[in-house]
Amino acid sequence: MAFDTQGAIERRDRLRQEGKIELPLNVDTRKYLLSFLKYRDILISLPLFVVCAAIFMYLRHTGYDVNAQLVVVCLSPWVTFLTILSIHHPDRKNINFFTHKVIWRIQFRRRQKLFVYEKGGLMDKKKALKDIREQLGIRNVYSECYETTDNRFVKVIKVSSINLSLLNKTEKEKIFRSYETFLNDVSISMLPLQVSQIAQPINLTKYGRDIEAKVAGVENKAKQMLNKSYLKHVDDMQTSKDMVSRNRYVILSRSFNLLTRKKVLDELERDGKLLSSQIENMMGGRHKLKAKVLNNEELFHLMFACIDYENAQVNFSFKTSLFSPLTVGNRTFEEMDGRWAKMKEDHIM
Template sequence: MSRNLALERKEQLRSELKVQLPVPIDTKRYLMGRVAFIDVAIFSPFLALSCLFIYIFYSTGSLNKYTFILSAIPSVAIITFQMMKHPVRREISYLKYKILWRYNFKKREKEFYYRKGALDMGDKQDARRKIGIKATFADCYETTDKRFVRVFEVSSVNLSLANKPEKRSALDSFKVFMTTINFLKSIQFSQIAQPINLTRHLQHVMKKQKGEDNLAKRLLNQGYRNHIEEIQKSRDLVTRKRYIIISRNIGNDREKALDELDQQSKLLMTKIESMTFDYSSLSIKQLNNDELTKLMYTCTDYDNAVSIGEHIIDRANNRSSVSVGENTAKELIDVLQRQLREKIN
């Protein structure tokens, strides 16, 4: 009976073009009920410790209900924490996710710095060492485990408004892509939230208002520009971009690895652009060095990426130990030039 219900459920999902995601697999072996062998292994030392305390109190003649409760506290606490489970993932115990994981989180290093120049693997606070990216090279990420990683930004197709034949056509096209690509194991699909970028729109507005003589219109345009800038700085307004990521081991020959990655990139872009979705199609763009730097900065430090915006690339390419803003730099240049003119040798 249950088998028939499962088959009916599968057919219903297939007709609706849906899939049922599997629950997390519990790999623990259970002794009885909810008690697993790993639980017994965790309980045992504390049970032995409680028994030892009880024996010591009994041999000294000081065993009573208070000393018995005191001796049993370690075992009861560990058993309770171990048998309490996560509200969603039942295979994870309270002891693990509320105590051990929280302790490790508080103990680990939390402040890292993105340093410029050559990567020193002995520098534990260099963010590049933690994220595994040494630098951007030839429109790739060069990782610390000796790989070239290339990132492609891909457009999306809204299937929620499509009818069943259009959905089936889109899924069949994606199925053909997945079955005909010969380096599928090295492909990664990713969706990353990023701050809204309204720079081009802002430039368009500034261009239109240039030369405006009407004071009311100038004030209105200035207020609109300030509103756009506030939108860009808002942390709650984001856009979701889709990426396809491929990688290649560098090995001993960097040029060969880069050539092979270029071939895979061309094949991937051709496959994506040839996918048909009735009246729509996909577009794909390979990220260059500046775009890769901005993506990395956004993923590692989202809050500052929102406030800095387009100046991320300037800061990343600046090799000076001192970084100043645009207005401050102009004032500094003016001061230095004035001092050179007025200096008496």
């Protein structure tokens, strides 16, 4: 089936004018009997079909005449259930109605919604409330790595991207060959590699700081008002839930124990720098990629965006710099200091 390139470009341009992007869907590898009916749905509904068939046979043996009306009545529950399974989400076509409206809602109602954190070791697993680190699988953010609860260090490398849709066939083949060469040259000690594409809120904080620095010495009142209005527009843009960016990451992980902890950290640090260099040297010219190992703060923001995307934008806000410093009295300062000390005791970071 041919891909409508022109239609995809027009749709992307329209979404760009609306300040949106189209998130990619996972490839649907399930087998279809028809364009809307999957083998998996038929298998799921098979027990209901057996029940309907048993009811039909029972009614037949009790003296009911076999006709079209009896068949329709007996098979209507199975057909209805099969129809519900074939209905898909209006926006996310790879998710069906039954999964979205029934299964996920049941799982949401039954899952644990209150998580706690204790300083020191992990909580006793026999307790009713599980530690949030046990749920996330991340014990700490340490030395530019995630330290997981199953004793692994995870290094995350952020990689820039190339828009392949704007390239011709020759350039695409050249990039694919370079990528193939890169994969063949990766050291066995770095395998397996995980390559992820994660949608995150856009981060215009650096751009906003640069604008603030450039206009810091402006004395004209009208220009100051325009600058503040523009900075507010930039901040509103990056805190909008409709504005997202797709970032690419290459992830390395290595197991450790108490004896090999320091050694594994050093090896992972070396492999991270080596892999970043290999990525940047993969291609040259205008297609050259940039790779950066995430530091502790960036790892925290990535984790926060993955577990609480709706509120992740607040981490990028720079509105506070638009106002004058706040002056408080000694009693208020002591209360704020006490709350901050308690927060450090109760939170993972």
